[in-house]
Amino acid sequence: MSKLSLPHNSSMLKKDFLYGVATASFQIEGGIDHRIPCIWDTFCNTPEKIADGSNGATACDHFHKWQEDIDLIEELGVDAYRLSISWPRVMHKNGELNPEGVQFYLNILERLKSKNIKAFVTLYHWDLPQYLEDNGGWLNRETSYCFAEYADKISQAFGDLVHSYATLNEPFCSAYLGYEVGVHAPGIVGKEFGRKAAHHLLLGHGLAMQALQKNSPNSLNGIVLNFTPCYSNSDSEADLQATKFADDYINQWYIKPLFNRQYPEIINQLPENCRPEIHDGDMDIIAQPLDYLGINFYTRLSYQADEKEHFVEMPVPEPRTDIGWEIYPQALTDILISLNDTYSLPPIYITENGAAMADQMIDGTVNDQDRIDYYQSHLNAVNTAIEQGVNVKGYFAWSLMDNFEWAEGYLKRFGIVHVDYQTQKRTIKASGLAYKNFISSR
Ligand code: FCB
Numbered sequence: 001m002s003k004l005s006l007p008h009n010s011s012m013l014k015k016d017f018l019y020g021v022a023t024a025s026f027q028i029e030g031g032i033d034h035r036i037p038c039i040w041d042t043f044c045n046t047p048e049k050i051a052d053g054s055n056g057a058t059a060c061d062h063f064h065k066w067q068e069d070i071d072l073i074e075e076l077g078v079d080a081y082r083l084s085i086s087w088p089r090v091m092h093k094n095g096e097l098n099p100e101g102v103q104f105y106l107n108i109l110e111r112l113k114s115k116n117i118k119a120f121v122t123l124y125h126w127d128l129p130q131y132l133e134d135n136g137g138w139l140n141r142e143t144s145y146c147f148a149e150y151a152d153k154i155s156q157a158f159g160d161l162v163h164s165y166a167t168l169n170e171p172f173c174s175a176y177l178g179y180e181v182g183v184h185a186p187g188i189v190g191k192e193f194g195r196k197a198a199h200h201l202l203l204g205h206g207l208a209m210q211a212l213q214k215n216s217p218n219s220l221n222g223i224v225l226n227f228t229p230c231y232s233n234s235d236s237e238a239d240l241q242a243t244k245f246a247d248d249y250i251n252q253w254y255i256k257p258l259f260n261r262q263y264p265e266i267i268n269q270l271p272e273n274c275r276p277e278i279h280d281g282d283m284d285i286i287a288q289p290l291d292y293l294g295i296n297f298y299t300r301l302s303y304q305a306d307e308k309e310h311f312v313e314m315p316v317p318e319p320r321t322d323i324g325w326e327i328y329p330q331a332l333t334d335i336l337i338s339l340n341d342t343y344s345l346p347p348i349y350i351t352e353n354g355a356a357m358a359d360q361m362i363d364g365t366v367n368d369q370d371r372i373d374y375y376q377s378h379l380n381a382v383n384t385a386i387e388q389g390v391n392v393k394g395y396f397a398w399s400l401m402d403n404f405e406w407a408e409g410y411l412k413r414f415g416i417v418h419v420d421y422q423t424q425k426r427t428i429k430a431s432g433l434a435y436k437n438f439i440s441s442r
Contacts (some may be wrong), residue, residue, distance in 0.1 A: 002372050002430070004438035010383050018118065018394030019439045020080030021073060021416065022352055024125035024169065025089070026056050027403040031063025035089035035101060038127040039137070039178075040406075043185035052409035059404045061424050063104070070111045072417060072426055073400060076436045080118040082351060082396050083108070084125035084169065090157075091150055093131050102157050109161035118163035120351070120396070122224060123151050123208065125169040126178075126185070126406075133186050138179060138197040138204075141277075148207035155215040164220035166294050166351070167208040171201040171254050172226055183407055192273045195253075199276030202257055206285035213288070224294030224351045225254050227339075229331040231302045233314050238305035245269075246303045246311040251335075259343040261287045269310075292393070294351035295339075297378070300331035323356040323405070323412045327374060329381040336385035336392065347393045353378050354398035356405065356412040359429065366418045366429040375431060397435060401426060 006012050026040050044055035062069055073081050089101035112119045124147065132143050151167065168174070177184035180194030205223055212221040228250060232243035248264035256264055261283040267275060299321075302314040319327045332353070339345060355374040359366045375397065386392050402415035410421055416432035419425075428436075 002369055002434060004372065004376050004379060004434045006379060006383055011386055012379065012383050012392075012395070013442050015442060016393075018079045018349070019435075020078050020082055020118075020120065020394065020396040021076060021400035022082035022120075022396040022398050023062075023400050023403065024084040024122070025086035026059070026125070026127045027399075027405070028060040028062040028401070029086060029089075030056065030058040030061045031089075032057050034063065034104075035086060035098075036093060037130040038086070038088040039130055039133045039185035040127055042130055042133070043187055046187065049187060050407060050409045052411050054404065054409040056404050058421075060401060060419050060421075065424060066104075066108055067111065068426070069400070070108065070115065070117075072428075073112075073117060074115045076400075076416075076428070076432060077439045078117065078435075079439075080120050080163065080394065080396070081112055081400070082120035082122065084122035084127075085154060086127050087124065087147075087150055088127060088129040090154055091129065093129070095146070095149060097153050097157060102154070106158070106161070109158060113161055119161060120164045120166070120349075121158070121162045122166040122169045123147075123154065124167065124174075124204075126174055128186075137186055138174065138200045139188075139193060141200055141203070144200045144204035144207055147204035148211055151208035152211035152215065155212055158216075160216075160218065162216065162219050164222070164292065164349075165212050165216060166222055166224045167205040167212070168201060169224045170226040170296060171198060171205070171223075172250060174201055176250065191271075195267075195270065195274055195276045198253060199278065199282070202254070202286045203282055206282075206288050209288035209290070210285075220291040222290040222292040222294060222346065223258070224296060226296040226298075226352075227251050227335045228298070229300045229335040229338075231300055231331075233302050233304040236305070239303065242305035242311040243303040246301075246313075249310070255339065255343065257283060257286045258290065259287065259345070266310075290346050292347045292349055293345055294349050295336070296352035296398070297332045297335065297350065298353065298355075299325035300328045321355040321374070322358045323408065325356075327355070327377070329377040332378055332381040333384045333388075336382070336390045337388055340385075340390045345391070347391050349394040349396070350382060350392060351396050352398040353395065354414050354416075356414050359413050359418060361418060361420075361427070364427065366427065368429045368431045371416070371429070371431040372434050375435065
């Protein structure tokens with residue numbers, strides 16, 4: 001069996017470098033009768049939005065199998081587990097906490113604690129309560145304040161059980177995929193919406209950070225951003241400029257306000273109706289000090305100039321994963337170094353990295369050498385960035401187990417543990433065993 005390894009002097013082999021696995025509530029829980037509806041329930045019920053026509057009603061049935069799943073996490077020998085809280089499970093429509101939902105997570109957090117596994121809790125991994133969407137969702141500034149209230153109440157309820165909080169997971173995806181191109185819930189389409197949603201998400205983040213720093217000053221409090229580094233298709237001035245615009249639009253838009261209190265310059269090139277409404281003081285709220293920055297990385301994209309649009313995406317070359325994303329680990333090193341050069345960053349955690357592969361279960365085992373190769377090359381990429389001065393403190397594999405992959409439904413498998421959706425049987429893949437052996441060899 002193939003192994004994961006790093007050079008013996010790598011700081012990623014020290015015990016204080018954290019290794020974890022990650023999941024998100026809607027993708028694994030099911031148990032929808034025990035919570036109010038969210039935008040992903042509605043989106044799944046809309047014809048043709050999800051590739052296999054599926055939904056999150058059962059998913060991995062983690063709602064019932066959470067004890068077994070935590071035992072599995074323990075068996076992998078990881079230091080930390082990154083999970084997300086389902087806002088519609090822990091809050092009633094009237095804004096009060098739902099004790100049953102809160103207890104579900106308290107049980108999980110206590111079990112993790114008893115096993116010495118650090119809980120990395122994300123407050124918003126895309127499952128907005130539907131009643132808030134009915135009121136405008138992230139296009140309504142009030143949603144930012146509702147989010148802060150939820151953050152305030154839940155962080156009080158969790159006490160000191162949480163090692164680290166993230167306010168949002170990937171606001172780019174919520175804003176751009178959800179409110180601009182419409183391929184994610186709530187499926188709204190229009191250039192005039194994406195930046196507005198992004199601003200309210202970031203405002204909600206800043207307000208929630210204030211609540212977290214007050215209620216949970218001893219946890220690591222921050223945010224998780226995804227980066228898809230942008231490469232120019234040629235050295236022509238036009239392509240370079242188009243690529244810079246793309247980078248500002250999809251990457252820098254979400255990080256620059258956090259550290260530099262402003263949106264990228266391109267905001268001035270956008271038509272008036274596509275700009276967010278920024279109130280006095282908003283940028284100061286958004287730029288709360290962060291204890292850490294979570295970075296999710298999967299792939300890169302290449303761009304060229306276009307006469308009508310600011311940029312166009314080039315076709316994705318090989319090698320690609322099963323979801324069609326290029327395998328290009330160098331981009332992870334590049335983005336870590338360039339962010340570190342551009343901003344005054346707090347410690348960094350790689351909060352997601354992993355690959356969908358066309359797994360085959362043969363005689364009860366999944367020999368996913370391609371996924372092991374992906375992990376190896378990306379661990380190397382992180383190590384190279386650290387050697388060049390980037391302060392990375394941890395790494396989370398996406399995902400603990402196969403799960404509901406949003407618009408792809410259950411067709412794309414990202415787990416290091418295989419899930420049989422008929423029987424809900426979990427089987428650790430070769431990649432899971434390699435990760436386990438790597439972690440325990442430190
Ligand atoms: C990220 C999401 C995560 C998962 C991976 C593959 O964008 O945060 O939930 O779906 O992609």
